[in-house]
Amino acid sequence: MDLYKIGRFIADCRKKNNITQTQLAEKLHVTDRAVSKWECGKSMPDSSIMLELCDLLNISVNELLTGEKIKMEDYNKQAEKNLIEMKKLKEIADKRLLNLEIVLGILGVIFLLSMCFISAYIEMALWLKIVLIIFGFMVCIVASCVCLKIEQVAGYYECAHCHHRYIPTYKQINFSMHMGRTRYMKCPKCAKKTWSKKVIGERK
Ligand SMILES: [Zn+2]
Structure with missing residues (x-):
């Protein structure tokens, strides 16, 4: 997906419809900066406002994702291509998130261990030791909530x-037995x- 091309297309359609960046931002309840970022190709409009944006610009979502007007006979082919690319982007994002989970989990444990270590081996008041360990636990708990x-x-x-x-509820995740990422749900x-089992890829 060519963000730069999509951005140029958004700017062109906006001008054709005589809408300013500020007006577009107001209608979509986003900041001017967000609109300008899309138009510079620095980010994509969020999928939650894509339909409304396309409505305002008089284009289809398919055309938005392609970054140009599409001829009727090419329409289905292009729609399929865009769908596949969106799926790929989601897969990459999911993989990154799951890697981040591992890093966060490890960092949380390391932080807790170092707080325990510091309070065990460094001379300080007892209350300070207790505060450090509680702080370590709290950071660890927050990290595991984010991981979940x-x-x-x-x-x-x-x-x-x-x-x-399926995507389970947060409550289900919290209260299910698990072995690694495989959960009894x-x-x-x-x-x-x-x-x-945890799977990345297409929803069946
Ligand atoms: Zn089933």
Whole structure:
């Protein structure tokens, strides 16, 4: 996906429709800076406002993602290409998130261990030692909450019984038994409790 081309296309369509950056930003409830970033090719409009943006610019989402007007006969081909690229982008983002989870988890544990170490080996008042250890635990708990959130939203869980892929609720993630990233959870489709594996890729 060519962000620069998409940005130029947004700017062209906006001007054709006689809308200023500020007016567009106001209508979409985003900042002027966000609009200017899209137009410079530095970022993509969020998918939650894409439909509204396309409506205002009188183009289709497919054309927005392609960065140009599409002829009727090429429409389906281009739509498929865009869909595949969006999926690839999601897969890359999911992989990055899951790697971040590992880093965060390790950092949290290291932080807690170093707080314990410092309070065990360095001369200081008892209350300070207790504060340090509690602080270490708190950082560790916050890190694990973020890790669990990542596990919930990145990729999908696949039911071992019917192979349905789903995103569990945060509560389900919090209260399920797990071995690594495989979790014992109830499938929303067949309602069986199975060891569901974490998968990245297409939703089935
Ligand atoms: Zn199932």
